[in-house]
Amino acid sequence: EVQLVESGGVVVQPGGSLRLSCAASGFTFDDYAMHWVRQAPGKGLEWVSLISWDGGSTYYADSVKGRFTISRDNSKNSLYLQMNSLRAEDTALYYCAKDIKAAAGTFDYWGQGTLVTVSS
Amino acid sequence: DIQMTQSPSSLSASVGDRVTITCQASQDISNYLNWYQQKPGKAPKLLIYDASNLETGVPSRFSGSGSGTDFTFTISSLQPEDIATYYCQQYDNLLITFGQGTRLEIK
Numbered sequence: 001e002v003q004l005v006e007s008g009g010v011v012v013q014p015g016g017s018l019r020l021s022c023a024a025s026g027f028t029f030d031d032y033a034m035h036w037v038r039q040a041p042g043k044g045l046e047w048v049s050l051i052s053w054d055g056g057s058t059y060y061a062d063s064v065k066g067r068f069t070i071s072r073d074n075s076k077n078s079l080y081l082q083m084n085s086l087r088a089e090d091t092a093l094y095y096c097a098k099d100i101k102a103a104a105g106t107f108d109y110w111g112q113g114t115l116v117t118v119s120s
Numbered sequence: 121d122i123q124m125t126q127s128p129s130s131l132s133a134s135v136g137d138r139v140t141i142t143c144q145a146s147q148d149i150s151n152y153l154n155w156y157q158q159k160p161g162k163a164p165k166l167l168i169y170d171a172s173n174l175e176t177g178v179p180s181r182f183s184g185s186g187s188g189t190d191f192t193f194t195i196s197s198l199q200p201e202d203i204a205t206y207y208c209q210q211y212d213n214l215l216i217t218f219g220q221g222t223r224l225e226i227k
Contacts, residue, residue: 035216044154045164045207047216059214062121095163105211106154108175110163 002026002109004096009114016086020114022079022096027109030054030074033099035107036081038092038116048094049081055100064090086118122146126208126219132227139195141222143208148188152212155184155193158221159204167206168193200226 008020020036036048049070050059058070069082079096093115097107123146134140150205156164166175170183171191181196181217195202202227208219 043213044221045158045209045218047209047218050214050216059216061215100169104212105152105214105216106166106169107156107164107209108166108167108169112163 002098003037004098004109004111006094006096006111006114009094009116011117011119012086013120014087014118016118018083018086020081020083020096022111024077024079024098026097027098029072029077031102033101033103034070034072034079035097035099036079037068037097037107037110038090039095039113040089040092043092046092050061050099050103051079057103071100083116086116088118090116091118092116097103104109121215122149122210122212122217124208124217124219125209126222128222129220130223130225133198134227135198135200137198139198139202139207139224141193141206141208143186143191143193143219145189145210145212147212149210149212149218150212151187153184153186153191154209154211155182156207156209157202157204158207163208198224198226 003025005023051070067085093113095113096111098109100106125144154156155168158164
């Protein structure tokens with residue numbers, strides 16, 4: 001059974017930093033691209049970032065480019081999101097999602113999310 | 121970035137009704153279009169991928185069609201458990217965007 005478990009969400013002050021983690025199990029982790037998708041309270045879904053199966057390619061939404069960094073450790077079946085220069089508008093539930101391929105853009109499994117709140 | 125315009129933003133229908141949601145891309149995205157269902161307090165669930173392919177295990181009352189810039193998602197006979205918010209999502213050139221969502225309610 002595929003499982004994605006996010007962690008690391010907390011309350012952080014504007015301008016602060018945070019690192020989210022996603023522990024994956026139930027599939028061959030290094031066969032698939034992985035994504036972060038967020039959802040602000042009461043709002044729609046916003047794709048944040050993609051990393052290819054080997055970590056060699058990364059993509060970011062314009063809203064986070066230059067502030068967030070996606071990475072993965074295939075030896076630990078783990079995905080990460082380093083978030084710097086956080087803003088109030090980054091407040092959201094952050095989901096880790098598995099791609100259906102090595103790098104495609106279709107999410108077939110999602111975690112339950114970890115909540116990031118940016119507030120003073 | 122490619123913008124996705126999804127309509128309507130909300131919809132009220134009766135059990136057994138045929139329900140249709142549309143999604144329009146700001147440029148040609150071929151068939152790089154997926155549909156998701158999100159129930160309150162839950163993670164989204166993939167229903168349709170590549171515009172018209174039903175994900176394994178998803179009931180056949182759900183379907184999708186379209187290509188290029190205009191796409192349609194249909195529930196052939198609405199069931200009570202279909203109450204949710206539905207999102208389209210494009211992945212042309214791996215810069216991914218979602219539609220605004222359609223909130224579906226039972227009349």
